[in-house]
Amino acid sequence: MQFGLLIVAYMLATLLTRRLMPVIEKALTPKAEATHIVVRLRRFALQFLPLLLPLLAYALTAVGEGLTRAAFGSGEVIAFGKRIFLFLAALELVRRILPPGLLKLMGRYILLPVMALNALGVLDDVTAYLDAAQVNLGEIRFTALGLIRGVIAGALLFWLGSWSNRQSAGYIKAQPDLRPATRELAIKASEIAIFGAAFLLLMSIMGIDLTAVAVIGGALGVGIGLGLQQIAANFVSGIILLLEGQTTVGDYVELDGGEKGTIVKMTARACVLETFDGKWIVVPNEHFITSRVVNYSDQGSANRYEAEFSVTYETDINIVPDLIERAVSKLPFVLQSPEGPDCELRGFGESSVNFAVEYWVSGIDDGKNKYGSAVLFAIWNALKEAGIQMPYPHRIVELRNGAT
Structure with missing residues (x-):
């Protein structure tokens, strides 16, 4: 009779699965373009549809076991069948649902053996034996x-x-x-x-x-x-940097040690700087706390640079500032705010009059953005068009007493 109940439970579970599977699949299948969290949960639930048949068979068998024990006081055969259905559910879970990796490995070598022992009815005995085996490690005690x-x-x-x-x-x-x-x-x-x-x-x-x-x-x-005091110091320094926010990802910084670049990553131990040529420099967080750090940017703020040049003493230096300022202002990357280009007389050299033009740009002249080169070209072209010459060193050699 118990074997008959097992067969009936399996056949009824198969029939219910055929009827319920399309309904459940239709109800859980979301639209392809939907991305809401409920949609993701529905897609996740769809993965467990292969468990419907063995779990329905397990549930129906459990009902049959209860009726059998209530009527006859016996149900070992149907209880064994119930455990077999549970083992089949675990087998489907491992084979068709668990993703490759740790979970599938644990399912194959831990879950399936446990379910097999449970199906054979010896799981309680094995558990009791392992629970009695005690392992001591000093003051720490635990069982196998x-x-x-x-x-x-x-x-x-x-x-x-x-x-x-x-x-x-x-x-x-x-x-x-x-x-x-x-x-x-x-x-x-x-x-x-x-x-x-x-x-x-x-x-x-x-x-x-x-x-x-x-x-x-x-x-x-x-x-x-x-x-590991140094590691602890770097860890605490990293927390301070993150809390203060004065140096953050995206800033272009230069340290006293000469390291400079854009911060692309901040970890608990160090900051990673990326140079203009693509190299990564790992700088311990402690250096940002204990040494002087020059922060050139805060996510794209304006920065001022200058370009130096010289003209000969024969030049009318009064026209140079306006000439150079107009030439540099025409460059597309040069800002007019907070201040436009400013050409200043810096001094009188040995063979030249020295000038410098200051200008503002949005960003960092770090090699990828070659602002300085374009400015120097503009200065050269402006001076050439105006007929102004740049000096070069002159030397006078005197020959005395006809010596050669």
Whole structure:
């Protein structure tokens, strides 16, 4: 009779699956262009449709087991069949649903063996044996079952933590109202909170006394702190940089050590500078706190530069400033605000009159934006058109007493 109930449950589950599958699939399938969070959840739920048949068979078999035990006080055969359907559901989950990687690996080598032991009815005996085997590490005690459970839970928790961290980081980066430094700090804070909670939860699952862990962690913290003071200093400096926001991603900076470039990444330990020729320079955060830092920009602010040139002493120097200012003003990248080009007389040299023209541009003359070269060309062309010569050194050699 129990075998008959198993067959009836499977046939009824097959019939219900054929009827329900198109309805559920139609209800859960969203429009292709939709991207709302509810739509993503519906697409996620669609992946589990292959489990419909074994889970329906399991549920119907469970109902049959309850009726059989209530009527006859026996139901071992139908209970075995129920566990078989649960094993088939786990098999479908591993084969067709779990993505390649850690989850599929755990499903294949952990979930399926556990479901097989459960189907054979020996899972409780194996669990009791592992729970009786105790492992001692000083003041920390845990069972073999706790260790296995911890490995499984740890892998799942940290996989889930990595996924949650990616989701939270993507959400924070998408907030346009936050400054880049604030976004980086929020991302780091969420990462620490997620993995810290995962670690504490793992310790609780493994049954480890957190008091003993705190004592050992304190001792290790003192030792690590003495040996890794520089890393700790860089970490604290990184937090200060992110909180202050005076130096952030996108700024062009120059340090006392000569390193200069655009900040493309800020981490807990260091900042990454990209030079105009594409090289990356990793600068520890401590250097931004303890040394002088020249910040040339704040996401595209105006900067002033100057170009020096000279003319001969035969030149009417009174016409030079207006001539050069007009020539430089015609360049498309030169700004008229906060101030237009300003040509100044700098001094009288050995064989030349020295000038310099100051000009403002929006950006950094870092090699990619070659403002200086274009300005010098404009100065040269303007002087040539006006017939003004640039000097070169002259030397007078005297020959005395007819000596050669």
